[in-house]
Amino acid sequence: xxxxxxxxTLLEVRQLGKRFAQRQGRDRGRNEGxxxxxxxxxxxxxxxxxxxxxxxxGPSGAGKSTLLNIIAQxxxxxxxxxxxxxxxxxxxxxxxxKPGIDRRIGYVTQxxxxxxxxxxxxxxxxxxxxxxxxxDETRAHAETLIRTVGLAGFEHYxxxxxxxxxxxxxxxxRTLVYDPPVILMDEPFAAVDAQTRTQLQADLLTLWELGRxxxxxxxxxxxxxxxxxxxxLVLSKQPTRIAAEHMIPIPRPRNVKDLFALQGFAAVYERIxxxxx
Amino acid sequence: xxxxxxxxxxxxxxxxxxxxxxxxxxxxxxxxxxAWEYEARTLGPLFFAPPLDVLERIGTLAMSGQMLTDIxxxxxxxxxxxxxxxxxxxxxxxxxxxxxxxTEAIEPYIMASMGIPKYALAPWLILWFGIGxxxxxxxxxxxxxxxxxxxxxxxxxxxxxxxxxMARVIGASERVIAREIxxxxxxxxxxxxxxIAFPRAVSATxxxxxxxxxxxxxxxxxxxxxxxxxxxxxxxxxxxxxxxLTINGIVNLVERWALRWRPVERDMQI
Numbered sequence: 278x279x280x281x282x283x284x285x286t287l288l289e290v291r292q293l294g295k296r297f298a299q300r301q302g303r304d305r306g307r308n309e310g311x312x313x314x315x316x317x318x319x320x321x322x323x324x325x326x327x328x329x330x331x332x333x334x335g336p337s338g339a340g341k342s343t344l345l346n347i348i349a350q351x352x353x354x355x356x357x358x359x360x361x362x363x364x365x366x367x368x369x370x371x372x373x374x375k376p377g378i379d380r381r382i383g384y385v386t387q388x389x390x391x392x393x394x395x396x397x398x399x400x401x402x403x404x405x406x407x408x409x410x411x412x413d414e415t416r417a418h419a420e421t422l423i424r425t426v427g428l429a430g431f432e433h434y435x436x437x438x439x440x441x442x443x444x445x446x447x448x449x450x451r452t453l454v455y456d457p458p459v460i461l462m463d464e465p466f467a468a469v470d471a472q473t474r475t476q477l478q479a480d481l482l483t484l485w486e487l488g489r490x491x492x493x494x495x496x497x498x499x500x501x502x503x504x505x506x507x508x509x510l511v512l513s514k515q516p517t518r519i520a521a522e523h524m525i526p527i528p529r530p531r532n533v534k535d536l537f538a539l540q541g542f543a544a545v546y547e548r549i550x551x552x553x554x
Numbered sequence: 555x556x557x558x559x560x561x562x563x564x565x566x567x568x569x570x571x572x573x574x575x576x577x578x579x580x581x582x583x584x585x586x587x588x589a590w591e592y593e594a595r596t597l598g599p600l601f602f603a604p605p606l607d608v609l610e611r612i613g614t615l616a617m618s619g620q621m622l623t624d625i626x627x628x629x630x631x632x633x634x635x636x637x638x639x640x641x642x643x644x645x646x647x648x649x650x651x652x653x654x655x656x657t658e659a660i661e662p663y664i665m666a667s668m669g670i671p672k673y674a675l676a677p678w679l680i681l682w683f684g685i686g687x688x689x690x691x692x693x694x695x696x697x698x699x700x701x702x703x704x705x706x707x708x709x710x711x712x713x714x715x716x717x718x719x720m721a722r723v724i725g726a727s728e729r730v731i732a733r734e735i736x737x738x739x740x741x742x743x744x745x746x747x748x749x750i751a752f753p754r755a756v757s758a759t760x761x762x763x764x765x766x767x768x769x770x771x772x773x774x775x776x777x778x779x780x781x782x783x784x785x786x787x788x789x790x791x792x793x794x795x796x797x798x799l800t801i802n803g804i805v806n807l808v809e810r811w812a813l814r815w816r817p818v819e820r821d822m823q824i
Contacts, residue, residue, distance in 0.1 A: 351719045377723035390720040394738050394815035403734075407726040437817040455724065 287327040287362060287491050288348070288459060294319050294356030295343055317343055319516035321357070327458075328489045332502035334553060335512030341495040342387060344517070345461045348493070349384040350374045361459075380408060383457035385465045389448040391436040397447050398423065398432040404455045415454070422450045426480045442473040446480070453484060462494045466501070478504055478533045486530060499549050503542060504533045511552040521552035603785040611789040620774070625797060627770035631687055632759045635694025636752065642695075643702030644744070647710050648732060664703065672696045672758070676765050690762030697758040698751045705747030709740025742816070745809040752805060753798045760794055771797070 295318040317340045325331050335341050346352035347367060348359060353374065359367040361378060368374055377384065391400045401419045405411040423432060426446040436444055445465055452460055466474045478501065485492065496502050502509045506525050513520040526541050536542055587605050594604040615621040650657040672693050679689035713736050721731050763772025771794050778786025 349723055351723065376719065377725060380725040382723070384720075384723045386716065386720065388716060390714075390716050392717065392735070392738075403721075404724040407721065407724060407730050435815050435817075451724070 284326040284328050286324045287329075288493075289322075289324040289360040290344075290348070290357070291322050291360065292357035293321040293344070293347065293354055293359065293367070295340065295347060295352075296355050316355075316516040318347075319356075319518060321518055323510055323519055323522075325459075325491055325493060327491055330485060330492045330494065330505060330507045332506030332509045333493065333495045333512060334499055334502045334509055334549060335495075335497065335517065336514055336553065337497055339512045339514055340517040341497075341512065342463050345384065345463050345493070345495055349382055349461055350376045350378060351384070377457070380455060381457055381459060383452035383455070383460040385449055385452050385460065385462045387463045387465070387467065389436070389444040391444055391447055391451075393436050396433045396435055397428060397439065397443075400436070400447055401451050401454050404451050408455060410455070419450070419454045422454055422484075423447075425484065426450060427476075442469045442477065445469060445477060449477075449481070453488075456488070457490075459491045459493070462492065464496050465494075467497070474501070475533055481505065482529075482531060482533065499546060499553065500536065502549065503527070503545055504531065504536050509545075509549060511549060521549075523549055523552075600782065600784055603788040607785045608788045608792060611785050612792060615774075615789060615793075621793060623769055624771045624774050625793065627767070628756065628759050628763065628772065628797070631690045631762070631770070632694060632752075632755045634687075635691045635759070636698050636755045638691075639695045639698035639751070639755075640702055643699045643747075644706050646703060647707040648736070650707075651710050651732075651736070664700075668700045670696075673761060676762065680766050685766045689766065690759055693762050694755050694758045698755050701751040701754065702744070702747045705743045705750075706740060709743030710736060712743070713739040741812055745805065745813070748805050748809075749802060752801050756794065756798055756801070 294316055296314050296316045298314070321344070323331075333341060333344075343352065347354050350366065350368075351374070353369055353371050354367040355369070357367070358365050361382070366375070366378055392403060395403060398419070401423060402411060402416065405415050405419065420432070423429065426449070428443060428446055428450075431439060431443060436447070439447070445468075449465060466477045469477065482505065492505075494502075494505055503525055509523045509525060510519055511521040511523070512518070523545060525545060527536075527539055527545075531539070590602070590605050594602040599607070612621070615624075650660065676689060676693060679692055683689050683692070717735050717739070718731055721735055726734070759770070760772035760775070763770040764776045767773040767776075771790055775787050775790035775794075778784075778790060
């Protein structure tokens with residue numbers, strides 16, 4: 278935190294660019310001598326302050342997941358750089374990647390990616406186990422989180438025995454339980470029905486109010502971007518750039534169930550919608 | 555209908571399906587034994603030993619302790635060869651996984667060596683290593699290795715990369731990833747390999763015992779053949795079948811326990 282009360286920039290994306298390698302096999306010969314593959318992301322810059330809830334809205338196929346993969350270090354950047362907490366972390370070399378940057382960046386992916394052979398509780402504890410931090414205290418914390426999101430009674434169910442929304446909650450908790458200062462979320466609630474989604478959003482906001490982590494939340498749903506974020510970035514179609522930036526003036530704590538009735542919602546919604554198109 | 559009656563109806567149909575299967579099995583067994591008896595009567599006991607004689611012989615062999623000695627000898631070689639092959643067949647893919655280039659360089663040689671007819675090597679193996687267990691052990695190991703190597707590699711290639719990425723992000727070491735994610739993911743492949751490989755290991759041992767041995771199920775069959783004891787040959791074959799079925803049953807039990815986390819389709823349940 279700076280003296281002015283405004284939190285310092287924690288993560289900065291500078292002129293980020295990404296293009297994928299030529300496709301192997303069938304296309305290899307055909308593309309020889311032609312221009313290189315197109316940019317998926319080009320000249321993308323933005324920054325996130327510590328404790329900020331940033332939402333990123335963009336149409337399907339806008340390279341949103343690719344952007345998060347690069348920030349989470351599960352994919353390489355082709356141009357530009359990412360500075361996290363004062364250090365450049367992005368890399369062109371896949372071998373030099375450090376996924377999760379020493380557990381400081383958590384990543385809730387679009388698919389829940391639960392381990393099918395572990396129960397709800399064991400999936401959540403997996404994160405603590407691999408970090409060697411599993412003890413009575415952290416286990417109790419995990420159990421509390423599970424109860425907070427309404428999964429009490431399902432601790433010993435395997436993922437295939439849970440509903441889509443329950444699996445989402447489990448994957449969310451698995452990241453929250455080890456307390457990374459930054460959490461990336463890739464349309465985590467896209468695959469669940471509207472009712473469940475509203476509940477999951479409310480759960481997420483409750484949990485966020487407790488810890489005030491830095492969150493980068495990607496979605497294609499404008500309402501969701503407004504419901505959750507302090508600030509919303511709008512992405513353009515490929516190559517992905519920042520099309521617009523909007524502050525969300527709705528005060529917290531927010532009640533996501535009555536969002537439409539809140540003052541200012543309609544105006545922000547209209548402005549973002551205009552930018553998305 | 556209430557839920558309870560639906561449930562009972564489902565249970566009843568599951569039970570009747572189970573009995574239909576057991577009934578079918580028994581009928582098939584009866585048909586096979588009848589055909590066997592018929593052949594024995596038309597061809598004569600020298601060509602085809604009657605089932606009752608075979609049963610009696612198995613009884614005699616069991617009483618005298620000969621059967622146990624034979625089974626122990628055969629299992630000793632099968633299990634040892636199997637263990638060595640399993641260790642190599644699983645470890646090698648795990649090592650090669652780390653280097654695509656090494657895999658591509660080595661793979662053609664592994665496939666080429668698979669083409670070697672193992673049993674044709676037996677006389678040379680005996681020449682090189684004598685008439686002890688070693689030549690048989692080598693044949694068994696070679697027969698089993700490829701099955702487990704190929705199924706394990708197929709399993710490794712089928713692992714969901716997204717799970718590995720997830721584990722890396724939360725800070726799992728490569729060792730944890732290999733043990734927890736890759737190994738558990740490939741278990742279904744591994745068990746498929748086991749079920750093919752185990753009977754092969756027993757068969758390979760028995761064939762090896764034909765060629766050179768002082769004990770074992772294979773030697774007992776070969777000995778009976780040399781003195782034109784058809785009943786002895788049949789008894790040996792039945793013992794070999796029982797051995798393979800027992801092992802298969804044990805593997806199935808272990809598999810069901812190890813893969814208890816897998817969703818089971820209701821329609822696939824027997």
